[in-house]
Amino acid sequence: MNGSSRFVIVGASLAGAKAAEALRKDGFDGEVTLIGEEGERxxxxxxxxKQYLRGEEGPDKLFVHKEGYYEAAGIELRLGQTVVSIDVDGRAVGLASGERLPYTSLLLTTGASPVRLNLPGADLEGVHYLRTMASSASLRAAIEGADRVAVIGTGWIGCEVAASARMMGRPVVTVEMAQFPLQRVLGPEVGSFYRDVHTEHGVEMHFGVTTEALVGSGTVEGVRLADGRTLAADVVLVAIGVAPATELAEKAGLDVGNGVMTDEYLESSSPGIFAAGDLANAFHPLFGERVRVEHWANARNQGPAAARNMLGKRRxxxxxxxFYSDQYDISMEYSGYAPAWDEVVFRGDVASREFIVFWLNDGRVAAGMNVNIPDVSGKISDLVASRRVVDKAKLADPDVSLAEV
Ligand SMILES: Cc1cc2nc3c(=O)[nH]c(=O)nc-3n(C[C@H](O)[C@H](O)[C@H](O)COP(=O)(O)OP(=O)(O)OC[C@H]3O[C@@H](n4cnc5c(N)ncnc54)[C@H](O)[C@@H]3O)c2cc1C
Structure with missing residues (x-):
């Protein structure tokens, strides 16, 4: 690659920023343009x-790179600009301003955005979504003055916000249509663990029930459930999942289905256009299927991996x-991919709040999660990658090292 090439990255968040950094680290000396619609670097x-929502950390802790990094690295960072089209044949992107920017190779890291609640009252004041720094700051201010916070959806973000709001001293109620929090990923065995943790911290949890409407006049006053009850709340967080931001790719005719479909090199159906991070539904050689991951480590690692493949490395x-999550004093790390499983094995005592849990398929570890036990996620990851049939008695025995399992 030489100085006359221009690599364009659409989406200036973690995946995009780490991709731009990798291009420079790998010696690319052409132009790198990183475009993002948010105002912050x-x-x-x-x-x-977590910490930012609770006001324990300022924005300075959040940035991927120090101020001045992009300029020093020769990365053109365009903030507050939205890419509205891709001209695949002409190799150029179109910006909302009308500008047309040619590219040699293109990386899409447009991420995901919260699924909106499509119910009566969803537009009332006091109803929040959480994705950006600005939305976190506004939720913080709302929680600080809240009589009671309602969280709709108890996936990771819903659970973490419920925990933070309790840590900020506010009453919290949650509404979930499944029987347990985090049920889709963790199942009932571990979902019940998180239910107990939140209940012990004073969260009023409702399961197996859907939301019918948000009620109030102008400002939200409560959440009406399908069973007729209304839960009083003057602040509501809607946390019912995110959807990949595929609009651009779709309009450009790229293969899209639960994200931008890519091969194992993170290249889309259109040669020279790559995708990474929350957006990418990438073929995973280990699992033999496409996987879309909505987590930090994936964005952090896939961005650079895509960048290197844009440079022709073909890895x-x-x-x-x-991924990881922190709720109250419970820190967990999850390694693996287990959309389904046929067995759950615990290692250690759940009641002690220091344990590991494994999800197995045909005797092989598909995923494992360590709770309040540091420095084991690498070993769990090795077990998953090995695809070995494991000795379950050893797996369950904390006195046997994971390397021996
Ligand atoms: C509140 C919260 C807490 C989280 N906590 C954890 C956690 O504890 N552990 C964990 O593993 N993961 C966590 N995550 C997930 C993690 O943050 C995401 O996986 C990660 O941000 C994905 O990065 P990304 O770069 O792929 O996409 P995103 O971060 O979604 O960034 C995409 C960017 O592209 C921009 N963009 C979109 N379309 C355009 C366009 N057309 N033109 C220009 N710009 C565009 C967007 O504005 C955005 O800035 C959390 C996420 C949230 C929201």
Whole structure:
């Protein structure tokens, strides 16, 4: 690649920023343009439901790179600009301003955005979504003055915000249509663990029930459930999942289905256009299927992996998915990919709040989660990657090292 090439990255968040950094680290000396519609330079989102939301950390802790980095690295960072089209044949992107920007190779890292609640009252004041720094700051101010916070949806973000709101001293009620929090990923065995943790911290949890409407006049006053009850709340967080931001790719005719479909090199159906992070539904060589991961480590690692493949390195992205979550004094890390499983094995005592849990398929570890036990996620990841049939008695025995299992 030489100085006359221009690589354009659409989406200036974690995946995009790490991709731009990787291009420079790998010696690319052409133009790099990173375009993002938010006003802030790229930042990390995990603290938005934790330390930043609670006001324990300022924005300076969030940024992916120090101020001045992009200029020093020769990366053209265009903030507050939206890409509205891709001219695949002409190799150019179109911006909302009307500008047309040619590219040699294109990386899409447009991420995901919260699924909106499509119910009566959803537009009332006091109803929040959480994705950006600004939305976290506004939720913080609302929680600080709240009589009671309602959280609709108890996935990761819903659970973390419920925990943060309790840590901020506010009463919290949650509404979930499944029987347990985090049920889709963790199942009932571990979902019940999180239910108990939240209940012990004073969260009033409702399961197996859907929301019918948000009620109030002008400002939200409560959440009406399908069973007829109304839960009083003057602040509501809607946390019912995110949808990949595929609009651009779809309009450009790229293969899209639960994200932008890519091969193991993170290249889309259109040669020279790559995707990474929350947006990418990437073929995973280890699992033999496409996987879309909505987590920090995936964005952090896939961005650079895509960048290197844009440079022609052709290395498949085969990392074992990983994520973490902090709620109250419970820190967990999850390594693997288990959309379904046929067995759950615990290692250690759940009541002690220091344990590991494994999800197995045909005797192989599909995923494992360590709770309040540091420095084991690498070993769990190795077990997943090995695809070995494991000795379950050893797996369950904390006195046997994971390497021996
Ligand atoms: C509150 C919160 C807490 C989280 N906590 C954790 C956690 O504890 N652990 C964990 O593993 N993960 C966590 N995550 C998930 C993690 O933050 C995401 O996986 C990660 O941000 C994905 O990065 P990304 O770069 O792929 O996309 P995003 O972060 O979604 O960024 C995409 C960017 O592209 C921009 N964009 C979109 N369309 C356009 C366009 N057309 N033109 C220009 N710009 C565009 C968007 O404005 C956005 O800035 C959390 C997420 C949130 C919201």
């Amino acid at each position: 790229p930042y990390e989102r995990p603290p938005l439901s 498949p992205y085969a990392r074992v998915p990983y």
